[in-house]
Amino acid sequence: MTADAGRHFLQIPGPTNVPARILRAIEQPTIDHRGPEFDRLGQEVLEGIREIFKTLGAVVIFPSSGTGAWEAALVNTLSPGDRVLMYETGHFATLWCAMARKLGLEVEFLQGDWRTGVDPARIEARLAEDTAHDIKAVAIVHNETSTGVTSRISEVRKAIDNAAHPALFMVDTISSLASMDYRHDEWGVDVTVAGSQKGLMLPPGLGFNAVSDKARRASEKAGLPRAYWDWEAMLGVNDTGFFPYTPATNLLVGLREAIVMLLEEGLDHVFARHDRHAEATRRAVRAWGFEVLAKNSAEFSSSLTAVKLPEGYDADTLRSIILQRFDMSLGNGLGILAGTVFRIGHLGDFNDLMLAGTLAGVEMGLKVADIPCAGSGVAAALDYLVEEARGETQPSPQRAALA
Numbered sequence: 001m002t003a004d005a006g007r008h009f010l011q012i013p014g015p016t017n018v019p020a021r022i023l024r025a026i027e028q029p030t031i032d033h034r035g036p037e038f039d040r041l042g043q044e045v046l047e048g049i050r051e052i053f054k055t056l057g058a059v060v061i062f063p064s065s066g067t068g069a070w071e072a073a074l075v076n077t078l079s080p081g082d083r084v085l086m087y088e089t090g091h092f093a094t095l096w097c098a099m100a101r102k103l104g105l106e107v108e109f110l111q112g113d114w115r116t117g118v119d120p121a122r123i124e125a126r127l128a129e130d131t132a133h134d135i136k137a138v139a140i141v142h143n144e145t146s147t148g149v150t151s152r153i154s155e156v157r158k159a160i161d162n163a164a165h166p167a168l169f170m171v172d173t174i175s176s177l178a179s180m181d182y183r184h185d186e187w188g189v190d191v192t193v194a195g196s197q198k199g200l201m202l203p204p205g206l207g208f209n210a211v212s213d214k215a216r217r218a219s220e221k222a223g224l225p226r227a228y229w230d231w232e233a234m235l236g237v238n239d240t241g242f243f244p245y246t247p248a249t250n251l252l253v254g255l256r257e258a259i260v261m262l263l264e265e266g267l268d269h270v271f272a273r274h275d276r277h278a279e280a281t282r283r284a285v286r287a288w289g290f291e292v293l294a295k296n297s298a299e300f301s302s303s304l305t306a307v308k309l310p311e312g313y314d315a316d317t318l319r320s321i322i323l324q325r326f327d328m329s330l331g332n333g334l335g336i337l338a339g340t341v342f343r344i345g346h347l348g349d350f351n352d353l354m355l356a357g358t359l360a361g362v363e364m365g366l367k368v369a370d371i372p373c374a375g376s377g378v379a380a381a382l383d384y385l386v387e388e389a390r391g392e393t394q395p396s397p398q399r400a401a402l403a
């Protein structure tokens, strides 16, 4: 029997569930992108989005997926043959590295184990060796969506500063922005890359670059060819609220609503909510008797959890049972993790009862698939959520680290 009634549970780590408020906002007649109504919309979103990135600088919005925003970050700032330092945190870091190489950049890819984040000490050591300042950029992924590991951006910034190295600092926040604490200006990031389909609760289709003054200056000299992705073409007309080519008009209407919703809830509350759901999920995983893929508690992701299944069990079989029988989509293992892990997305427009339903779907799926569990993950997660609701628990490691 398959699930025909009720709603689908979209619990991949993005695209995420689009809330009704945003769907209603998007469902408007498309307006003239060169008319006065658009002018207001453009100015509002270009202003409002800065608060989400925590920047006073410019944010460029492309009609693109996150991959386009990756490309824009590189081609606007670098020249053919430039050396870039990247770090193998997982599948997405590997894809960004492959893109940089295709664009003609010389990438040094520091090897990782797909279970830990960027080691700031290794970045510092490599930059300190580079006394000729051949490395032009450090480009890393904040929240590695393939592993559920979050790298400590402020510590990587310190590492670059300790080495007194002038490299640009680029950070992919595609699965962390608006879900986990992120501070473009304070953490001295030059280009922050993001997408619409995760913490921003929108459908896919918008790519973002938050750009520092240093990155803008670098773009004046950067020699990689660029046309569609050219920041200057965008920033020139963005000043008046317009775009150089047809923007994704209705997605921008949705973005305006998303910004209002995030600021109404308060970014700190949004982050605390994600931390709480992540902690509840990890407790569920441990109660089932499985391992969270992320090794270090200081690097646990608050937007998704990658779960390692015991040897001999196939994660894709489990996911397909859960989809067919319980109508829930979970994330697959990507790259070298294929078949061995599944990923639970707990980001975006999400609450305690949606998490309870998600974990119940996983637990029932485990039973249907005859994968032995030590105990009830759902019970462990609910106990934690109840304790939290009573205000009895300690802050999660992430919140404690921030305090």
Ligand SMILES: Cc1ncc(COP(=O)(O)O)c(C=O)c1O
Binding pocket: 014, 065, 066, 067, 068, 092, 141, 143, 144, 145, 146, 172, 173, 174, 175, 195, 204
């Ligand atoms: C961390 C990260 N970077 C980059 C991408 C690529 O973004 P897109 O698929 O929107 O092109 C993704 C997609 O999930 C991602 O999670």
